[in-house]
Each structure stands twice: as C-alpha cells, then as structure tokens.
Amino acid sequence: MQTAVKFCGLTRPQDIHAAAEAGARYVGFVFFPKSPRHVTQEAARALALEVPPGIAKVALTVDADDAALDALIAEVPLDMLQLHGHESPERVAHVRARYGLPVMKALGIATARDLDQIDAYSEVADQLLIDAKPPEGADLPGGNGLSFDWRLLAGRKYWTRPWMLAGGLTPDNVAEAVRLTGARQVDVSSGVESAPGIKDAGRMAEFARALATG
Numbered sequence: 001m002q003t004a005v006k007f008c009g010l011t012r013p014q015d016i017h018a019a020a021e022a023g024a025r026y027v028g029f030v031f032f033p034k035s036p037r038h039v040t041q042e043a044a045r046a047l048a049l050e051v052p053p054g055i056a057k058v059a060l061t062v063d064a065d066d067a068a069l070d071a072l073i074a075e076v077p078l079d080m081l082q083l084h085g086h087e088s089p090e091r092v093a094h095v096r097a098r099y100g101l102p103v104m105k106a107l108g109i110a111t112a113r114d115l116d117q118i119d120a121y122s123e124v125a126d127q128l129l130i131d132a133k134p135p136e137g138a139d140l141p142g143g144n145g146l147s148f149d150w151r152l153l154a155g156r157k158y159w160t161r162p163w164m165l166a167g168g169l170t171p172d173n174v175a176e177a178v179r180l181t182g183a184r185q186v187d188v189s190s191g192v193e194s195a196p197g198i199k200d201a202g203r204m205a206e207f208a209r210a211l212a213t214g
C-alpha cells in the first residue's frame, strides 16, 4: 500500500501545485502567528481554493478557542482540523462534535512514557499525528525538524485510529522511518523547505519519490 503524505505549512499557491504534483493526500495550513509558516485566514482561503479534489485541506491550530475556530471555519473551506497544542481529550471531543469535521490530535513523543497518552486520544480523535516533542522552551510546538527514536513505535502498527508519523522527516530518512515504524501516513514540513516557511518543489518531489521507491 502506498504511504500517504501530508505536506504541512504551505504558504504559497505554487506549494499547493507542487504538493498535488508530488501526490499529496493532505495539505496543511498553519494558524500560529509565531510560525514562519503562519497564514492569515484570508490567505488560507485563497490557498484552499487552489487545492484539487481528493487532497484533504487541514487547518493546524494551537490551543484555539471556539471563537477562533468559528471564525476560521466560517472563512476557510476545510476537510480536517489538526489540534497541535495541549488540547485535552475532552477538548478534542468537543471540537469534533461542534464542527463535524474530522480531528487529528498531534502528540509529542520523546520517550516511551509519552506513548501512554495515545489510548485516551484514540477514544476521541479521528486520527493521531505522532510527532517529535518540541525541545523545552521552543517557540514552536511543531515544525522544528526534529525526529524522535522511531524504534519506540516498532511493532505498534495496530493502534485503533489511523495515525501519521511526523518530526524531522526528509527525503533522505523517510523510507527508513517508514520501515522502522510501519507508518502508512507521514507528515513533513521543514524537511522539504529551502528556508523556514518556503517549500521547495524539488524536495517535495524527492520526498514522494523516496517513499515510492523505498
């Protein structure tokens, strides 16, 4: 089965076209003003309208409240919400019920103990994003280009929810990451950029090729 790819943090129309060309299953828009990948709702709407059918448009928010999500969803056509902050399982359930959109909860992993949270979120989220835990004091809760020890996931292919592997993936390491973890979906941001917030079409194509050829 082909591994599905989510290219996250797209900021320009050409990024959408490059993602589609590379066979993306998902594209992600970051709504977090401190991020170099932050897009305004207006910009995201224009980008979302460029996304071809069959590619899911994912909005990434960090501890957003209902008012912020109401405004986002009213303006931007979306297929999925990615919650990338400290949202509790109860908050995930609330967001899912309120908006009727699939919700993907991002979980930061550094050690085996961090895997303990997965069961609780599996009860309430449609998907999980298994990402590297950001370093202490980091400005960004994700998109840091850091990976975690993928061997922590070995033999854990059968969680009850679909999940994506993220964190420090690049065209050079993604095939090995998939081999070690059994991931059927992967998410990448900084590993396919030429500078923070600037996606590189060549690297996006290379990433997809690396996955296809193993």
Ligand SMILES: O=C(O)c1ccccc1NCC(=O)[C@H](O)[C@H](O)COP(=O)(O)O
Binding pocket: 008, 009, 028, 030, 032, 035, 036, 037, 038, 060, 062, 084, 131, 140, 141, 142, 143, 144, 145, 146, 166, 167, 168, 169, 187, 188, 189, 190, 191
């Ligand atoms: O990418 C960001 O700038 C960002 C900002 C705030 C919260 C989350 C963010 N990114 C989350 C993602 O889904 C990234 O794609 C994921 O963490 C992997 O990033 P990378 O290690 O750079 O591939």
